[in-house]
Amino acid sequence: xxxxxVAGNWKMNKLSEEAVALTSELVNMANDEVQGDVxxxxxxxxxxxxxxxxxxxxxxxxxxxAQNCSDKDSGAFTGEISAGMLQSIGVxxxxxxxxxxxxxxxxxxxxxxxxxxxxxxxxxxxxFCCGESLDQRQNEDFIGFVKNQITESLFHLSAEQLLxxxxxxxxxxxxxxxxxxxxxQAQEMHKALREHLASKYGSAVADDISxxxxxxxxxxxxxxxxxxxxxxxxxxGGASLKSxxxxxxxxxx
Numbered sequence: 001x002x003x004x005x006v007a008g009n010w011k012m013n014k015l016s017e018e019a020v021a022l023t024s025e026l027v028n029m030a031n032d033e034v035q036g037d038v039x040x041x042x043x044x045x046x047x048x049x050x051x052x053x054x055x056x057x058x059x060x061x062x063x064x065x066a067q068n069c070s071d072k073d074s075g076a077f078t079g080e081i082s083a084g085m086l087q088s089i090g091v092x093x094x095x096x097x098x099x100x101x102x103x104x105x106x107x108x109x110x111x112x113x114x115x116x117x118x119x120x121x122x123x124x125x126x127x128f129c130c131g132e133s134l135d136q137r138q139n140e141d142f143i144g145f146v147k148n149q150i151t152e153s154l155f156h157l158s159a160e161q162l163l164x165x166x167x168x169x170x171x172x173x174x175x176x177x178x179x180x181x182x183x184x185q186a187q188e189m190h191k192a193l194r195e196h197l198a199s200k201y202g203s204a205v206a207d208d209i210s211x212x213x214x215x216x217x218x219x220x221x222x223x224x225x226x227x228x229x230x231x232x233x234x235x236x237g238g239a240s241l242k243s244x245x246x247x248x249x250x251x252x253x
Contacts, residue, residue: 002210005166005233006250007041007065007127008240009095019048023055025243027062030250034061038233038253041065041093041127042240046081050089065093065127068101071114087122094119097129097153099172109152116153120161127235128154129214130193131170134177143189147196159205162197167211168235169193174215175237181215183224183231190230219245222252 014022023042030040043065044052056062070080086094096119097112112128119126130149132142146169154165169189174181190211198206213225214235225231233253239245 002208002232003166004036004038004253005041005210005212006038006246006253007043007093007168007212007233007235008246009043009067009098009235009237010045010241011067011100011237012045013241014044014048016048016051019044019052020055022241022243023052026246027056027059029243029247030061031059033247034250036253037061038250039063040250043067043093043095049086049091053090063092064090065095066091067095067098069094069096069115069119069124071111071118073118083118083122083124086119086124091124093125093127093166095129095168096126097149099129099131099170099175109149112153113156116157116165120157120164125164125166127166127168127212129168129170129235131172131214134173134179137171137173143192146189146193150193150196155200159201162201162205163208165209167193167209168214169211170214170235176216180221183221183228186213186215186225187228187230190228194230217249219248219252222249226253 040062046066049064066086069083073082096115101107116126130146132145136142136145171181173179193211194206197209210232212233212235213231217234217236218239236249
């Protein structure tokens, strides 16, 4: 049975004391209010990972993810963080291929494939992000475009390796634009991606992969989205910075 996951991508937000306060609030709220088996993954700025690990140590349903990692093991790469460094401080997940990394830093599918390999080699589960822009949705085979991101960055993996990957579908056109994806639109893409995985690895493997929805999830939209049969949770942006809002999203899962 695939995991139910709600991940919060904090991006470049929160000062140190704010990060600690938010984590503490989330752990306490989840302990009091959240029922069922849901994994909560917090993705803070890397500088806070070691500190926040102490605050989730007694919350087994919580885990930490880095927002990025290098494809290199070590060397003269100023400002980069390797998967081995993340492993050494106990980080279990890493975001790879977020739309902002693709857009602002020019990360290609080939580079992301190398980052996936680097993470897996250190026992870290990639949360692999994929998705289409508004232009791509309106003018291209948008499902084919996103499937190609999966093909070029993940289809070199063995079935065993793929089972350690979480996929997050981000409709870029529905993030911070005022536009929203309906539950039907989200389910359409999730179903297509699961079928694409099945075409390579078989339905048994595809049915075990968690696919998260990452298009401006809110407490108001979460329940309908998460009720879709191929949506296994969410990758949440701005709403993950508010303890009450994020807790309500976790409860919806």
